[in-house]
Amino acid sequence: MQTVLDPPEVAIVAAPAAGTPNPLVAQFRAARRVSVPLVAITTPDAAATIQLLAESLKESVPQLAWDAASGLRASNSEGQAARAMVVGDGFDATRGNPQELFTGAAKLPPETVLFVLMANRWLGSPAVIQALWNLRDRFKCDRRTVVLLGTAAELPPELAGDVLVMDDPLPGPSELAQIVREQCAAASLEVADHVVDAAVEAVRGLSAFGAEQSVAMSLRTDGLDLEELWERKRQQVQLTPGLRVHKGGERFEGVGGVPTIKSLLSRVLLGNDRPGAVVFLDEIEKFMGGAAGQGADTSGVAQDQLGTILGYMQDHGAAGALFVGPPGSAKSMIAKACGPEGGIPTIQLDLGEMKGSLMGQSEHNLRTALKVITSVSNGRSLWLATSNNIFSLPPELRRRFTLGVYFFDLPSPAERNQIWDIWLRHYGLSGPLPPDPEWTGAEVQTCCDIAHRLRCTLVEAAAFVVPVSRSAPDQVDRLRSSADGKYLSASTPGVYRRTDATLPPGFGARRMSTLQQDN
Ligand SMILES: Nc1ncnc2c1ncn2[C@@H]1O[C@H](COP(=O)(O)OP(=O)(O)O)[C@@H](O)[C@H]1O
Ligand SMILES: [Mg+2]
Structure with missing residues (x-):
């Protein structure tokens, strides 16, 4: 009535x-x-x-x-x-x-x-x-x-x-545009529409008050300082416990090999429903506690948080890809390069950092972080998770990473050549390459870095490199068998199939089955 x-x-x-x-x-x-x-x-x-x-x-x-x-x-x-x-x-x-x-x-x-x-x-x-x-x-x-x-x-x-x-969600694009225009008008500054759009991109994820402050402080007599605006946002996202905006300038061209995953992600980043931010979960096995993926961690908190994240991805229809492989195989590097490739921020989500001393604080922090992510990405986030040692992934996890689970194997000889090229150029090095059977990209980089620092030859520097294929052959072996026929390959189209790797010509004709190391 x-x-x-x-x-x-x-x-x-x-x-x-x-x-x-x-x-x-x-x-x-x-x-x-x-x-x-x-x-x-x-x-x-x-x-x-x-x-x-x-x-x-x-x-x-x-x-x-x-x-x-x-x-x-x-x-x-x-x-x-x-x-x-x-x-x-x-x-x-x-x-x-x-x-x-x-x-x-x-x-x-x-x-x-x-x-x-x-x-x-x-x-x-x-x-x-x-x-x-x-x-x-x-x-x-x-x-x-x-x-x-x-x-x-x-x-x-x-x-x-x-x-x-x-x-009360954080302000959306139209409210932010209004804030930008008001601040500029108050400073008698004329701004073109595309500058307003760029400024909105840069303040997305901030509260109304935070956005207003940031814009006000980025006003210059000749316009809006967009770099300054991004920097302030980085700092504000940084203040959210567990969130960090990744700043490095990695690009796909600096990653040797793994052509399949690079091409897939380029198409996702520039295709329909373009993501507004990349969310990067590094070494996801830590969130799963104990025997990665096999059992619950003792507190159950990490597991709950993972559940919250998977629920979020489902509710927001967020796409995701999961990278599995031995350490040093470019998984994190690819994830970090996605932001710059798509012209969007890469936000690293660190569940460990969210732990608080109070009951329920981790949950509260995670919810806050997800809110900021929603806002920064305008509701369209791309989730990339890596793991060095997950042998069996829980099905609910695989389901949420809708773009697939990708296995990053040790690079093939051809891929390794590309990686050598990248790092030789980077350090300005030349000369004969050392034998590098089953080296990862990280090991190639380490060798170049040592040669550069010690001003020695690459062959001399190689003496300081202990490849993971030698230090943890069982782990690599188990990863390969658990990926075989089950995960997609980061390097070739389709499902990963385990093959016997062959040494590149010129370094001895001994055949290396995937892991049998010489000793
Ligand atoms: N394919 C590659 N091309 C160029 N550099 C690489 C490659 N793989 C690894 N690296 C180097 O090794 C470092 C560590 O690799 P990273 O991506 O962190 O390995 P992980 O697979 O363990 O996440 C990278 O930052 C990069 O310097
Ligand atoms: Mg990593």
Whole structure:
């Protein structure tokens, strides 16, 4: 009944630039229409969320905001009268005391919206929980709303059924474009559309406040400093526990061999539904704990996190590829080069770094990180994971990496020649090459690096190289057999098939079966 009679609260909505209603505003208005009394919103920027919601409310709705340091404050003139009903003119007993706040809030007039900052920090106390719960039915009757704001919405079980949880995502491209234009206009700076687009790319993933600050600080008299803008974003993403923007300048042309995976990824990076960011999970076996992929780790936390990631990939329809192979076979190098190849950031996700001292902190950090990833990639992330020693991959993992599992074998002689070329050129070296049976790319690079540092010949430098095919032949052997017929090959089209490798001509005619090392 009420919903029919009351005009919907759209009168003063400041519509975001492109005219599409903000999803949070739409949800919040729907909640107000049906008199939801308790709402929790997870947000990276509470002030921006309050402003957004406040603009969507009618002027006649009393609005108040509470934070621990300032106590109760009115956000509009109606709110002033409402505030006086709770704290009067003098001493504000609610300051630092949310229980006092929620008890007093019972006196607020109908329709009031009360924003509570850092609410998640206070919901550990039974008295606070009870005082909040007591408001539920009274607030429901006359359309009052408590809006609990925080970076996480971890509700105590007593409230879980009574609070409607919403999420204020980071600003989308149209909101960011508006921020860029406003900042430039304020500085009387004319900017072309393509500069605005480039700036939006560079601030994606930041909160509204963060984006505003970054743009403001990147304004120059002659335009926007896009490099500076990227650098600031790198720093901000870096502040998210467990996330790092990879900065190196690797490109595919600097990787010798593995033509199949290079061509596949180039096509993905530049094809339909172009990814907005590469997410790089290095050495995924660490997340799986214990005997890689065979058993659970002792805490189960890493396993849960992997589950969360796989769920995220499914929900976002994210593409992914998994690289398996002996160490030094260019798996990480390829993953890092994908960002620069596609002109997008490579974000490394490190689950170990997310561990916190508090219960549930890893989960909270991972959720925050995924939110940042969604925003930086505009919802289109490409996931690349590597592993040096996974022998059997859990099926749910294989399923999520929809582009396939690729085996990076030790390079063939032809591939090794390409790798020698790359590193000889890089270090400015020449001269006869040492015997290099079953060397990885990393070992070729090490040999060149030593020759360069010691100013010795490559043959002399080779004495310092212990190839993995010699130090861990069993591991290489097991990897090859577990990949045989099962994983795709990074070097040749189709499924990997194990073959006997042959020594390149000129280094002795002994046949090397895949691993039988001379000794
Ligand atoms: N195919 C290759 N071409 C050029 N350099 C390579 C190649 N493979 C390995 N390297 C060198 O070895 C280093 C380590 O390789 P990396 O990709 O980290 O190995 P992993 O497969 O263990 O992830 C690289 O940073 C690069 O310098
Ligand atoms: Mg690696």
